[in-house]
Amino acid sequence: MLEFDKRHKCFGCTACKSICPQQAIEMIENEEGFLEPKIIEEKCIKCGLCERKCPAINYNQKEKINPLKVISAYKKNSKDYKNYTSGGVFIELAKKIIEENGYVCGCIWNDNMEAEHILTNNISEIEKMQTSKYVQSNLKDCIKRIKELTKDEIKVLFTGTACQIAAVKSVLEDNDLIYTCEIVCHGVPSPKVWRKYVGYMEKKTKSKIKNVNFRFKGKYGWITPFSKYYFENGKEKRFLTYNEDVYLQGFSKSLFYRKSCYNCIYKGKKSLSDVIIGDFWGCPSKLLENNHNKGISIVLINNEKGKRLFDKISEHYIINEEVLEDVIKENSPIIKPVEENDNRQKFFEDLIDISDEKMVENIKKLTFNKNTYIKQWMYKLGILEKLKMNRYRKKH
Ligand SMILES: Cc1cc2nc3c(=O)[nH]c(=O)nc-3n(C[C@H](O)[C@H](O)[C@H](O)COP(=O)(O)OP(=O)(O)OC[C@H]3O[C@@H](n4cnc5c(N)ncnc54)[C@H](O)[C@@H]3O)c2cc1C
Incomplete structure (x- = not known):
């Protein structure tokens, strides 16, 4: 049962686990860090409910998006x-x-x-x-x-x-x-990548993270947020959401x-x-x-x-x-899925057995370039924000 291309098609949505009358399905993390269903063969009675209720297998909507x-x-x-x-x-x-x-x-x-x-x-x-x-x-x-x-x-x-x-x-x-x-x-993004990033940040700061806000509205407000990490030792770290925060740079570049x-x-x-x-x-x-x-x-x-x-x-x-x-x-x-980053496969192959620090280095290598650093400076000087606001003004 549930014999389909899980790696490419499963969303890890837990529908199969939730519907199984025998509690014969567990959600197990795959090597990329995403949950996938696994059948416990001794418990499975092959009723087929999991396949019939799987949204990935059974979705056949033809109608286009059409909100009221x-x-x-x-x-x-x-x-x-x-x-x-x-x-x-x-x-x-x-x-x-x-x-x-x-x-x-x-x-x-x-x-x-x-x-x-x-x-x-x-x-x-x-x-x-x-x-x-x-x-x-x-x-x-x-x-x-x-x-x-x-x-x-x-x-x-x-x-x-x-x-x-x-x-x-x-x-x-x-x-x-x-x-x-x-x-x-x-x-x-992959929970494993996030877990390793949390590990990296905690080691660097020598304290556990107690909260994260990826969209902190700081001096540039809603349109250019910061990410903010709150640590148990009272420290706080703040990064420009994209261009500076390595995890969010990987996120915005569709890497994982x-x-x-x-x-x-x-x-x-x-x-x-x-x-x-x-x-x-x-x-x-x-x-x-x-x-x-x-x-x-x-x-x-x-x-x-x-x-x-x-x-x-x-x-x-x-x-x-x-x-x-x-x-x-x-x-x-x-309305449209994002394109897969060309380096995604390589990134996950390397992820299998590397330290948290090495993973962060890899994300940087694959997603930061000269422009990223130029943008960081332009933000810090307030230039990019002015350009962004001008773009809003020009458009309307
Ligand atoms: C992974 C992800 C990608 C997104 N991409 C876009 C995008 O491309 N364009 C866009 O316009 N908006 C995107 N959003 C949505 C946007 O960031 C806001 O969550 C949304 O506009 C709601 O804002 P709010 O101020 O009403 O809600 P808030 O008060 O901020 O509440 C957040 C809501 O999001 C839910 N939520 C938070 N994290 C997750 C998660 N990981 N999985 C499922 N639900 C979650 C919470 O349950 C809550 O209902 C994305 C959100 C996520 C989690």
Whole structure:
């Protein structure tokens, strides 16, 4: 069972594990660091449910992406803008569901700085879901637990990537109690690469990392964030998100995503989710000015259920209608998978047995060039930021 090209096609979404009536499937890390299902032969009764529910095997959507409505949104009260990545749409959706006695399922950093999904109705836990964790999140047993909650007529908001939503939908089918909020995603990095990077940073700083914000809104605001690492010994390290942070440079150059991301089957197709949220890159300069560069979301409302949900929180936002064709010009991952980095295979071959330091060196070698260093200096002198702002001004 589950005999398909797992290395290229599996998303590690846990649908098979969640549906198996015999608990005969374990998720095991492959040598690239991604979870893949493994059948425990002694327990398997060959019922075939895992294959029938596998979203990677069974997806056959032909309809193109066609949201009911596309809007930009940023918060009227933006006191908490440093807590969220884009325009802070997720947190109000979550609060609304909690207000209605529901639960929220989303991604947090656990105590070992791994990205994992949790299911909770505790607002301080939900706040930990804020900010993008640029690594593949482990869904663990969330799908099973969502099923239990819905049996008791409890609502759940599930947030995650398109493939994770596909898993939820495949196992739990259409259920009015489950709301789905998709995060625009251009690819999920390997948890092993992230783990080794954490190891490298911790050794260098001689302290454990207790939190990371990859999209810290510092002096250049939302459009040019910093990454910020918080250590247990009280130290903090801050890097320009791209060009300076080695991990994020590898991330932005598509060096270590899951293989299936480069051919993401959900891109450009009618979405399975109720709403999709992302960054409104390349927004009109007037909007950026009014928002004081604190973060603007793009929201694709995919169906009536999504519309009803968003209507309940719309009072918190300044909202404008947008045109999808214009939005994707600056944010192609909404409809297109990113291209695989030519060095990906070599990078993972070398990864099998190298130290954390050597891995960081390899990422640098493969993704940094003269331009990277020039850009670092131009940012430091404020030149690149001025050019970026001018580009926004010229466009609109
Ligand atoms: C790997 C990745 C790639 C992305 N690529 C793009 C892109 O190319 N273009 C774009 O417009 N936006 C992208 N985003 C989405 C964007 O960064 C914001 O997460 C989104 O706009 C929500 O912003 P917010 O202010 O409403 O949410 P926040 O308050 O910041 O909440 C973050 C939300 O993201 C979820 N989340 C965080 N990390 C993960 C993860 N690893 N896996 C699944 N869910 C996660 C949380 O559960 C929460 O719901 C990406 C996000 C991730 C995690």
